[in-house]
Amino acid sequence: MSWVKALSARGLGDSERKVVQVGGQKILLVNLKGKVYAVDSTCPHMGASLARGEVSDDGLITCPWHGSSFRLESGEVQSWTPRPPLVGRLLGLLRKKKQLRVYPAKVEGGSVWVDVEQ
Numbered sequence: 045m046s047w048v049k050a051l052s053a054r055g056l057g058d059s060e061r062k063v064v065q066v067g068g069q070k071i072l073l074v075n076l077k078g079k080v081y082a083v084d085s086t087c088p089h090m091g092a093s094l095a096r097g098e099v100s101d102d103g104l105i106t107c108p109w110h111g112s113s114f115r116l117e118s119g120e121v122q123s124w125t126p127r128p129p130l131v132g133r134l135l136g137l138l139r140k141k142k143q144l145r146v147y148p149a150k151v152e153g154g155s156v157w158v159d160v161e162q
Contacts, residue, residue, distance in 0.1 A: 047150070047157040056080065056156055063095050067160035071147060074099055074116055081116040082149035082158045088112075088142040089125055105144075110136075114144035 050064045050073060061074045063085045072085040072094050087094055087107040098106045104122055106113040111127035114120065121143055125136035148159040 046161045047159050050082070050149075050156045050158045053151050053154050053156055059099075061095065061099065063093075064158075066147075066158050069160055071158060071160070072105075073149065073156060073158075074105065076103060076116065077101075080149045080151055080156055082147040083114070083116060083119065084145040088144055089136070089139050094144075117146070119144040119146040 048066050050066050050071070051062065056062055056073055056075045058075055058078060061072060063070055063072050070085040071082050074081045074083070076099060083094070083105070085094055086092060087109065089107065089110060089112050092107055092109040094105055094107060096108050098108070103116045104113045105116055110125040112124050113122040115122060121141055124141045125133070150157050
């Protein structure tokens with residue numbers, strides 16, 4: 045593993061999220077109930093930003109465009125393009141269902157660290 049400092053832990057309070065550039069990649073950091081998750085900042089469906097996506101208490105992030113949702117911990121697809129009604133199914137056919145990329149993250153020494161080499 046090759047850990048890279050992403051930002052100060054003070055810069056990511058509880059229930060906050062922030063897009064950071066780490067190792068040439070835009071990564072979305074999410075602090076949910078004191079645990080930090082690091083995922084691709086864009087939805088694997090059509091590349092929409094997940095920065096404003098809804099984060100649920102049970103650890104799902106939902107794309108604000110077409111409603112695809114993913115587990116923050118594993119990137120597993122929970123829902124693939126359910127919106128808009130009826131048309132969402134057609135939009136889902138544009139791209140094969142794909143997990144959201146996740147990165148190992150940790151808080152250590154007052155900083156958030158991410159491993160982007162996985």
